[in-house]
Amino acid sequence: MTVVNLNKARKAKVKADEKAQADANAAKFGRTKAQKDLDRAQAEKAARDLDGNKR
Template identity: 75%
Template structure:
């Protein structure tokens, strides 16, 4: 018979569940640095284009 510390077991289980949730959220909502930079560059270009059209 093996003695198991229930507190350690519960904490390990909670950590595993939190890690799984974090991985799921990262896949669902996360963007890479390159994706963020591309999106920012496109937004800046759109803003410049719009400003150029307003001045004409």
Template identity: 55%
Template sequence: MAEPTNLNRFRKQQAREKKRAQADENAVKFGRTKAEKQRDKAEAERATRSIDGHKRDA
């Protein structure tokens, strides 16, 4: 005879796999190193200073 399948265990295993896949996708999408974050912040500050430096006085 075939082994009975626990449907609750099967359902929970599928949910875990789905969460793990979503977490991996988010890590690729949003995960950045500290150096990358600092570089982007420095570039934004440099751009802001450049734009402010080119403004005309009223």
């Protein structure tokens, strides 16, 4: 028979639940840095092209 510290078990369960939620959010909303950089670069190019056409 092993002795289980209920406080540590409770904290471990909470930590595991939070990790699972974080993984789910990363899969749902997460994008890689490369994807973010590409979107930023495309937006900057579009803004430059628009400014260039105004003149």
